[in-house]
Amino acid sequence: MTSHRNERTGSGKGSNSGGQTNRGGKRGGRAGRAMNTPAETQIAGLPVAKNDEVVIEIIGMNHDGEGVGRVDGYTLFVQGGALPGEQVRVKVLKIKKQYGYAKLLEVVEASPDRVAAPCLIYDKCGGCQLQHLSYEGQLAWKRQHVVDALERIGKLNVTDEESSNRGIVVLPTLGMSEPWRYRNKAQVPIGVTEGGLVGGFYARGSHRIIDMETCLIQHESNDDVVARVKAIGRRVGITAYNEETGQGLLRHVVVKVGFRTGEMMLVLVTNGNKIPRENEWINAIREEIPAVVSVCQNVNTRQTNVIFGDVTRVLWGKDVIYDYIGDVKFAISARSFYQVNPVQTEVLYGKTVEYAGLTGAETVIDAYCGIGTISLFLGQHAKQVYGVEIVKEAIEDARANAELNNMQHVTFEVGASEDVIPRWKEQGIEADVIVVDPPRKGCDPRLLETILEMKPERVVYVSCNPATLARDLRVLEDGGYRTVEVQPVDMFPHTVHVESVALLVRNGTDR
Structure with missing residues (x-):
């Protein structure tokens, strides 16, 4: 905690890009004013300095999901899940002449649309940004995000559906009745810890791999395949690729599933052509995961964060799986793009x-x-x-x-x-x-x-x-x-x- 001199309160005015109603500056004295402006700021004339703590109202959310608030008209982008309509205490991390960055310390007054994120690793992963916002709130914000872009960037006239003008x-x-488990493709980086082979996600802001057993936006079958492949890999002694040294074999496990057909494809992305105990691995996959009808290898020996290399070969089974969008049938190969x-x-x-x-x-x-x-x-x-x-x-x-x-x-x-x-x-x-x-x-x-x-x-x-x-x-x-x-x-x-x-x-x- 900084000294009392650096804890100030601000409240923002303006349009609300999150579809929420503004609730004024209850805790901020006069709206848009800071209570205690320090004698010195790091940039002359700004109402905040680096490391200050302030209470602000969140008036919107930007395209990255950061909360947007203001102190004396000065904009702060807030990391950490602040939602429109909330009063929050934040710590200023960085300031520029026109705007600054802060992190969320405490929600003083929560939005009615704030919910508990169901994912246990939500705060670490970064793959989702809005689980703490109700689904109705997400849909409203996404519409408003489109409206704001049309008006501010395109200078276009947006109107209500009932309006008689030609805006x-x-x-x-248009949302989903069940907005979970919707992804048909998993691309999981593989690493190693003292416990052996792990696969999951990169820790926020790093390339350190955190093991993950389930992802709530992935099809359940993808979770199961990834878990079994990791277990088989540990059994047969497969090494994980190390980005820093360029050593090790398995870089990524990619799983694709046809929602309508149930067919699954497994792609092993390797740092080299040869897979030790290849037949043993394939036989174990066939035995333990009968839904898998295609096992492919993609070779990527480059020191890059691009997932796929240029060479792909079928280790066992078919070279494609099939799925439908409406009545149209599609063949999906290891490298082909298909909506997730x-x-x-x-x-x-x-x-x-x-x-x-x-x-x-x-x-x-x-x-x-x-x-x-x-x-x-x-x-x-x-x-x-x-x-x-x-x-x-x-x-x-x-x-x-x-x-x-x-x-x-x-x-x-x-x-x-x-x-x-x-x-x-x-x-x-x-x-x-x-x-x-x-x-x-x-x-x-x-x-x-x-x-x-x-x-x-x-x-x-x-x-x-x-x-x-x-x-x-x-x-x-x-x-x-x-x-x-x-x-x-x-x-x-x-x-x-x-x-x-x-x-x-x-x-x-x-x-």
């Missing part, structure tokens, strides 16, 4: 199809098509679908998945969207709808220019980053489109991530 409607976040929450993926893609407004007569272009998940979903309702993706292996998977589903009217091509789509236009291909599902960095500016030149009736933007979504919507709006509606979808409950689907129509056309 953007941001709908309530298949339940919500169906919700997300269903909204994409709805926004595309397909009647069966349309031509659709799917930019950033990956292994063809959205393309094939759209292909159930469109006359023709063209998918483009820069990753060659993904296009190979996409073509195989199109063949698997007997969809000859879905065509895939390797390349950058901004290069391939204009070439398609020269060939006479005109798109009624363009769907984009870019990475977190958003759309390439040249792709946005291409969309504006193609002039499709509709653009459907699937986003995993509200900030880049807002930036790109601004460009499309300035180029002649109107954003009608945005639907947030909770693909990753208990984390700060939120996906969204946005519908844009060309000005002069009805929805």
